[in-house]
Structure formats: C-alpha cells, structure tokens
Amino acid sequence: MARERRVKLADVARVAGxxxxxxxxxxxxVTRDQVSRETSRxxxxxxxxxxxxxxxxxxxxxxxxxxxxxMVVPDVTNPLFPPMVRGAERVLAAAxxxxxxxxxxxxxxxxxxxxxxxxxxxxxxxxxxxARWEDDLLAELxxxxxxxxxxxxxxxxxxxxxxxxxxxxxxxxxxxxxVSLGHRRIACLAGPQDTSTGRERAGAFRQAIRQHGLxxxxxxxxxxxxxxxxAGAATARRLLTNRRHGPLPWTxxxxxxDLIALGVLDALSEAGLHCPTDVSLVGFNDLPMVDRVTPPxxxxxxxxxxxxxxxxxxxxxxxxxxxxxxxxxxxxLLAVExxxxxxxxxxxxxxx
Amino acid sequence: MARERRVKLADVARVAGxxxxxxxxxxxxVTRDQVSRETSRxxxxxxxxxxxxxxxxxxxxxxxxxxxxxMVVPDVTNPLFPPMVRGAERVLAAAxxxxxxxxxxxxxxxxxxxxxxxxxxxxxxxxxxxARWEDDLLAELxxxxxxxxxxxxxxxxxxxxxxxxxxxxxxxxxxxxxVSLGHRRIACLAGPQDTSTGRERAGAFRQAIRQHGLxxxxxxxxxxxxxxxxAGAATARRLLTNRRHGPLPWTxxxxxxDLIALGVLDALSEAGLHCPTDVSLVGFNDLPMVDRVTPPxxxxxxxxxxxxxxxxxxxxxxxxxxxxxxxxxxxxLLAVExxxxxxxxxxxxxxx
DNA sequence: GTGAAAGCGCTAACAC
DNA sequence: GTGTTAGCGCTTTCAC
Numbered sequence: 001m002a003r004e005r006r007v008k009l010a011d012v013a014r015v016a017g018x019x020x021x022x023x024x025x026x027x028x029x030v031t032r033d034q035v036s037r038e039t040s041r042x043x044x045x046x047x048x049x050x051x052x053x054x055x056x057x058x059x060x061x062x063x064x065x066x067x068x069x070x071m072v073v074p075d076v077t078n079p080l081f082p083p084m085v086r087g088a089e090r091v092l093a094a095a096x097x098x099x100x101x102x103x104x105x106x107x108x109x110x111x112x113x114x115x116x117x118x119x120x121x122x123x124x125x126x127x128x129x130x131a132r133w134e135d136d137l138l139a140e141l142x143x144x145x146x147x148x149x150x151x152x153x154x155x156x157x158x159x160x161x162x163x164x165x166x167x168x169x170x171x172x173x174x175x176x177x178x179v180s181l182g183h184r185r186i187a188c189l190a191g192p193q194d195t196s197t198g199r200e201r202a203g204a205f206r207q208a209i210r211q212h213g214l215x216x217x218x219x220x221x222x223x224x225x226x227x228x229x230x231a232g233a234a235t236a237r238r239l240l241t242n243r244r245h246g247p248l249p250w251t252x253x254x255x256x257x258d259l260i261a262l263g264v265l266d267a268l269s270e271a272g273l274h275c276p277t278d279v280s281l282v283g284f285n286d287l288p289m290v291d292r293v294t295p296p297x298x299x300x301x302x303x304x305x306x307x308x309x310x311x312x313x314x315x316x317x318x319x320x321x322x323x324x325x326x327x328x329x330x331x332x333l334l335a336v337e338x339x340x341x342x343x344x345x346x347x348x349x350x351x352x
Numbered sequence: 353m354a355r356e357r358r359v360k361l362a363d364v365a366r367v368a369g370x371x372x373x374x375x376x377x378x379x380x381x382v383t384r385d386q387v388s389r390e391t392s393r394x395x396x397x398x399x400x401x402x403x404x405x406x407x408x409x410x411x412x413x414x415x416x417x418x419x420x421x422x423m424v425v426p427d428v429t430n431p432l433f434p435p436m437v438r439g440a441e442r443v444l445a446a447a448x449x450x451x452x453x454x455x456x457x458x459x460x461x462x463x464x465x466x467x468x469x470x471x472x473x474x475x476x477x478x479x480x481x482x483a484r485w486e487d488d489l490l491a492e493l494x495x496x497x498x499x500x501x502x503x504x505x506x507x508x509x510x511x512x513x514x515x516x517x518x519x520x521x522x523x524x525x526x527x528x529x530x531v532s533l534g535h536r537r538i539a540c541l542a543g544p545q546d547t548s549t550g551r552e553r554a555g556a557f558r559q560a561i562r563q564h565g566l567x568x569x570x571x572x573x574x575x576x577x578x579x580x581x582x583a584g585a586a587t588a589r590r591l592l593t594n595r596r597h598g599p600l601p602w603t604x605x606x607x608x609x610d611l612i613a614l615g616v617l618d619a620l621s622e623a624g625l626h627c628p629t630d631v632s633l634v635g636f637n638d639l640p641m642v643d644r645v646t647p648p649x650x651x652x653x654x655x656x657x658x659x660x661x662x663x664x665x666x667x668x669x670x671x672x673x674x675x676x677x678x679x680x681x682x683x684x685l686l687a688v689e690x691x692x693x694x695x696x697x698x699x700x701x702x703x704x
Numbered sequence: 705g706t707g708a709a710a711g712c713g714c715t716a717a718c719a720c
Numbered sequence: 721g722t723g724t725t726a727g728c729g730c731t732t733t734c735a736c
Contacts, residue, residue, distance in 0.1 A: 008729060019707050024731060031731090036705060053472040057418060058729030060409040061712050067473075068452075076437050079640070082428040086455055093454075093466075098473060101453040102445075103438055114445075120405040121450060262644065288431070289641035292614065360713060371723050376715060383715090388721060410713030413728050 007050045016046040023047075027054070066122040069097050069315065071151075072114060073129045074106045079287045080257075080304065081129060084151060087308025088127055095316055097124065104130050112137050119146060125315045127308075131155040132194045147318040151311040154196035154331070161318070162331045163311040167197060170300040170336040171204035174254050174282040175212065177298070177338055182346045183252040183280060184214050188221045189235050189264060191256030198223070201256055201284065217249060224260050232256075232263025240271045251279060251347035258283035258290050258299055261343075265293070276345035286339050296341035303334045310334065359402045368398040375399075379406070412474065421449050421667065422470040423479040423503075426458045431639045432609075432656065433481060436503060439660025440479055447668055449476070456482050464489050471498060477667045479660075483507040484546045499670040503663040506548035506683070513670070514683045515663040519549060522652040522688040523556035526606050526634040527564065529650070529690055534698045535604040535632060536566050540573045541587050541616060543608030550575070553608055553636065569601060576612050584608075584615025592623045603631060603699035610635035610642050610651055613695075617645070628697035638691050648693035655686045662686065 013023035018039060025031040026043035035043075046052075060066045069092055073081040089099045100118060104111040111130050115137060118126070126148035131138055135155045141148050142159035150162040178186055188205040191198030202221055209216060222239055224231040232255060240248070255261035261283035268275050275281050275295055283290060283299035290297040310332060318328055365375035370391060377383040378395035387395075398404075412418045421444055425433040441451045452470060456463040463482050467489060470478070478500035483490055487507045493500050494511035502514040530538055540557040543550030554573055561568060574591055576583040584607065592600070607613035613635035620627050627633050627647055635642060635651035642649040662684060670680055 009731095010729080020730080021708075021732075022706055025706085028731085034705070039705075053468070055413075055729050056473045057409045057412040058712090059731075061407070061413050061714085061728090062730045062732085064712075066409060076428075076434040077431070077640075079429070079431060082434060085428050085453070089453070089455055093469075098452055098469070099454075100450055101437070101441070102451075103441055116405075117445075117450070121408045287641075288429075289639075289645065292645040293641065294644070294646045361715095362713080372713090373715075373724075374722055377722085380715085386721070391721080407713050410728090411715075413730090414713080414715045416728075 006055070007052050008055065009052070012043060012047045012050055012052045015050060016043045018043060027052075060122065064122070066124055067097050068100055068118075068121060068123050069125050069127060069312075070100045070102060070115070070118040070123045071127040071129070072102050072104060072111060074104055076101065076103045080152070080285055083304035084129060084308035084311070087305040087310075088151075088312040089308075091309050091312040091316070095312075097316075106130075108132065108135075108137070115141070119144075125149070125319050127151050127311050127315060128160075129153060131196065133196055133199060134194065147315060149311050149315045149318070151307060152197070158331075159329070161314050161329055163307055163314055164196070164331075164333055165302040165307065165336050166333040167200040167336075168204040168207075170284065170302075170338075171201050171254065172208045172211075173336070173338040174284075174298075174300060175205065175208035177340065177344065178252045178254070178280060178282065179212050179214070181252075181280065181344060184347075185217075185250045186214060186252045186254060187219075187239060187250040188254045189232060189239065189256055189260055190221055190223050191227045191260065192225055193223055195227075198227070198256055201254075205254055220250070224256055224263075227257050227259055229259045229263040229266070232260030233266045234263070235260075236264040236267035237270070240267055240273070248273070248279070252281070252344070253279060254282050256284060258285045258287045258297060261297055261299070262290075262293065265343075276343050278348060280344040280347070282344060291341060295343045298341045298344040299339050301337045301339050303336070306334055358407070359404050360407065361404070364395060364399045364402055364404045367402060368395045370395060379404075416474070418474040418476055419449050420452055420470075420473060420475050421477050421479060421664075422452045422454060422467070422473075422475045423481070424454050424456060424463060424466060425481045426456055428453065428455045432504075432637055435656035436481060436660035436663070439657040439662075440503075440664040441660075443661050443664040443668070449668075458482075460484065460487075460489070467493070471496075477501070477671050479503050479663050479667060480512075481505060483548065485548055485551060486546065499667060501663050501667045501670070503659060504549070510683070511681070513666050513681055515659055515666055516548070516683075516685055517654040517659065517688050518685040519552040519688075520556040520559075522636065522654075522690075523553050523606065524560050524563075525688070525690040526636075526650075526652060527557065527560035529692065529696065530604045530606070530632060530634065531564050531566070533604075533632065533696060536699075537569075537602050538566060538604045538606060539571075539591060539602040540606045541584060541591065541608055541612055542573055542575050543579045543612065544577055545575055547579075550579070550608055553606075557606055572602070576608055576615075579609050579611055581611045581615040581618070584612030585618045586615070587612075588616040588619035589622070592619055592625070600625070600631070604633070604696070605631060606634050608636060610637045610639045610649060613649055613651070614642075614645065617695075628695050630700060632696040632699070634696060643693060647695045650693045650696040651691055653689045653691050655688070658686055 013020040026035045026040040102114040129151040131153040138155045154162045190202035224235045283297045286299045286301035365372040375395045378387045378392040454466040481503040483505040490507045506514045542554035576587045635649045638651045638653035
C-alpha cells in the first residue's frame, strides 16, 4: 500500500526476465498452459514479490469487460433487499466480479437514469429487483447486449430470466393455515398491482379461496397503493369502517406483505379490534423483528439470500461465453415456508 | 440500447466534422471553453444524435480515475447500514461517482481482501464503516494514496477523517432520562470494546454515572462480545443470575445498542422480570421496528442518512484536487436524539 | 514456448 | 481554436 507508482505488468516481466506478453500469459489461468512451467513459476514469483495487482481498467479496455455487475433495488433500507444483495455479492465476488449497488428510490425515472449510467460504465450485467409489471426500460434491456436477470419481481414480457419466490404456494399455505384454524371468511389486502409480487399474491389468493370453496364477497380483495405500513393501514381502515352495517364480515386477513400487515395491526387497534382474537392476520416475507411485534406475525418466509445467490449464478452463466446456450430464459421459483406465530388463531365463535 | 457497436468519440468527431481531440474538449465541461461556441454546439448535437456514451474504462485508463467509490460495511443486513449507504449513494451519484458496496461479513480478513480487490479496480476512494479500534488495515490505508473516510466507527490512530454520531451525548441523554425518572442504580451492557462505538458508549456511561453522583458497583458495566441479540441476551443473563444473593442491584440498564437491548428483553422475561415495571431499558440506534416490540424501546436515534451523506461529501473534498487543502483530518460528530417510548419508567418503589 | 507489435477509446501535451 | 501525436496498461494476434 505504498504511495509509489503502482507496479505494472512490464515491471513484473522485467524482473522475471521475460517479455510482457509472456508475463501476461503466465499470469492468466486460461493462457497459463501456453507457457513453460518454469517461466510461469518465475513470473508468478516476480509478481508476488513486487506485489503486482493488475490494472482492471486497462484490462477492461482491452477485453471490453468491466467485471462490474449492477444490482438495482428500489430501496436498500427495505429489509427485504439486503439479504438478496448479500447473497448475490457472495457469488459475484467469488467469480471475480464487483457488485455495484444502486437504489432507485422507487422511481422509474431514477431507475432509467441509473441503468443508463451503469451501461456507460461498461457494466457486464444487471441484477434487477425493481421490475414493474409493465416496464419499458426492461423491455429495452431485453433487447440489449448487456445481460440482465430479474430478481424478486418479474415483468410482463417474460423476455428476461427471472429468479423469485414461489409466491403462489406461499399464499396457498397461508390460506390453508387459516382454513385449518376454522376460518372461512378471509380477506386480502394485496400489494400494488404494478408489481408481479402484488399481482401473483392477489391472484393466488383468489385461486385459493375458490379452491377451498370459501365464500367470496365485495371488497374481499383490496389493493394497497404501496408495500408500506401507512398504505396498509389506510387500506385496512377502509376495510374495517365498512362494517358499520353489520358484523365484521371477515375473520382473517392475508396481507400483501409484512409491512402492510403491520399497517393492518395499526388499523385494527384503532378500531378496537384485537389480533388474533377478533381477526387473524398473515403477512408475507418474514422480515426481521416481525417475530417481536405484538402479536408476533404469522408470515411466509422467503429464501432471500438464496434468491440473490441464484440470480447471480444465473447471470454468471449468461456472462460466460463458454456456457452451453440452451434455453437461457429460465424462470426459477424458490420454495417458501409458512412460519406460524401468534397473529393467527381460530376465528371468534359466532355469537349465538 | 441497440445491439450494434457502441459509438465512440471518433464517430462523433467524424459526424461533427472535427478532430477527435476537439470533440473531447467540446464534450468535457472543464475544457469546453477552449473550443468555439459553434464547434462545441455541433459536437454536442452530433453526440446527442448518435447517442454517444463515453467509455468509462478508456477515460479511466487515461486519467487514472475510475470514478468508483468503495463503501465497506460489516453486514448489509444490519439495518444500521442501509440508511448510510443510501445517504452516501445519493451524494456520490450526484457527483458522477458510482458506489461499490462490499460486505465484509464482520471479518477482518474479508475486509482486507475486499479493500485490496477494490484498490486493484483503481477505486478513487473509500468509505469505511467497519473500522475496529486497532486496525492494521486502516493504518496502512492512512498512509496510502487512496483517500478514505471513516464512517460510524472510528479507529485508534486518528489518521483518517471520521464522520459519526455524537455517542457521548447520546449516552448522557439516556442516563439523564433515567435519572429524571428516579433511577439511581443503573447498569450498562456495553458493546464490543474493539469498536469505537462500543468504547465510546461505555466510557460515556461511566462518565455520566460519575457526573450524576450515582452509585457504582461490581459488574455495573459488562461487555457483550458482539452487537447482537444473542450476545446481549447471554450477557444480560449473567447480570441477572448474580442477583440470587439479594435483590436485583440495578433498576435500569443502558444497552450498547438496540440489538443488545432486545437480547436484554429476552433475558428479562426468562428471569420472570418485567420491563419497565421491574427494570427500565434504553437502547441505541433506533432501528426500524423497535417502536413495535414489546415494550416499545426507548432509544437514541442516530442521523444515519446524514452520516452517509456527510461522509461522502468529506470524501468528495479529498477527491477534488482543486479543493483547498486545509486540515483534512476532520472528525465530525452529528447530533443524536433521545426517543422516549415504553421501555423506561420510574423504578419500582423499594419494598418497605 | 516466447517475442514483437498493434490497439482497445480516450485525454493532454504540444504544435500551428 | 483546432489538429497531431503519444500513451495510459493490458491482451492478443502474428511470427518464429
């Protein structure tokens, strides 16, 4: 870490007594066997001794590879994403790639400018966790030379590989759990319908209700404008104030995610209702700490780390020119798990 | 976003009917005034029309600036860090710099290899949030050409600029709050002493106790081996089991951070003690959701976003060759705030 | 198996 | 004000 001029390949070559080209070949694992074992060793030792570190920009300029991968998330402070980042970073780093994280602040405009900026950087590939259901940018990206993999949120076109969670099964697990507790009148506070997760969960909910032969009704599925606590609270309030004209029509609520579920909890206590005695509640994601709120949330756990890991691996195969082409347009759904805690209980017995 | 060969400076120059060198000058804001307004306009229009995006690697190779800034955090999934990342990224992006995030998984070895890897990339500067109190790597970094700014955690040498929170005042606020509630026998479950935050808070606690003339005693300050819930729980258990020989000697606990505080909560309920009736508890950091645990945590809120923001600005001035040199070795402490919730209450009245 | 030489796309020092 | 030229540090043909 000295302040001196950085040692370059030519220095190593000089010390090893070979030509820079040879030194390059000796140092690159792929071309190493074009060089005699003895030379290779000498070069390696010289590099070691001088503390040679290749200049990534020079190499990148020559090879047209930056070894940079961009990961685009809507909001790093949403605890959903850091585990994905971590999972992705681990496999990327192991492959010699550097992860560049960008937060789009939930804005499509910002997303576009970020992606453009990264492309200018010569980014090798993208991991995109911000997909909206109709997404022009991603449609363009699908046609572009820079490979991209969708993570967590899918897009309508289906022109990009996708790694996500098995949302559908998650919702079914939630509904089955409620049914097994004796619930029949179940509502859903779904997430925004411009995201695949919001859509999938709402669709799966309707399907599960039908499949179990449960009653349906007006306002049974409501949409929150965002995956946030305030949005969940506002929508839940609307669900609850409707009951003025009779008893609460629902004994259980499936929330679009944990944040929405927390909002529901707020609205419930404002309305003087108790969870789970009056209303059972299931969340989605199993965020940290939702096991410590009151009541601890029954929720669906996603394998976030594994999702990041697999998305990175998927990108890696698309980055590897030696990989068999095959069908590159995979959609992989990772298994989810129901985590039962204290926000679900048998429904209140009908008063009689 | 077409698949075709990327347009380069020479293409723009050809279309504008000038020499590449001139095009370069016209496009660069700094050298723009070396070129006639008319030429500059023509070049700009050609660039626009062709969709020219400069090749960052070629430019970087030439100028020896990568426009990459590395941010090193111990664990992205710790909610303490994402807001700092966000704050830093915002100012960096505005300055045309790209943030590279690396997670060291709390390991010094990993930190070293990451930093080395990023230096190989020709990183322009570092934002380091992983500092340990004795940190060889940072001592080396202080002597290196790549500027670095410490964030959140300081290091012993003091050879690097630092941006953090006013920990000392935070602890004083916590102790004052407890004293004003009537507490006199206050214990501290401090964080690991190989971090500045752990040390500062423990030191400030002792100072506050002394300043208020409060009783001291054996085992009043205990150290958790990590800033985690299990570490907090384990250390709290030791604090609590000692009371077999008499009444609980402490009526309040100041925790090294919120995670430790959550561990204390666990240990408390295991021991059949109630917070805040039996013991009051103050955390540190005001993590998301600690307002929703039982009981909602009284804690010290840090301006995490502002810390990231300011650390990035600090790095920016060190990156700017035109900036006045001045004393570059600043230590800036941002103001903190006491957030009173339900984990603190007057001490139990002495039984009489 | 190794040396020579070209060139990735850009900027900056030097001419004119 | 603009053209010319060299070169950042590396990889990779092409010779031999």
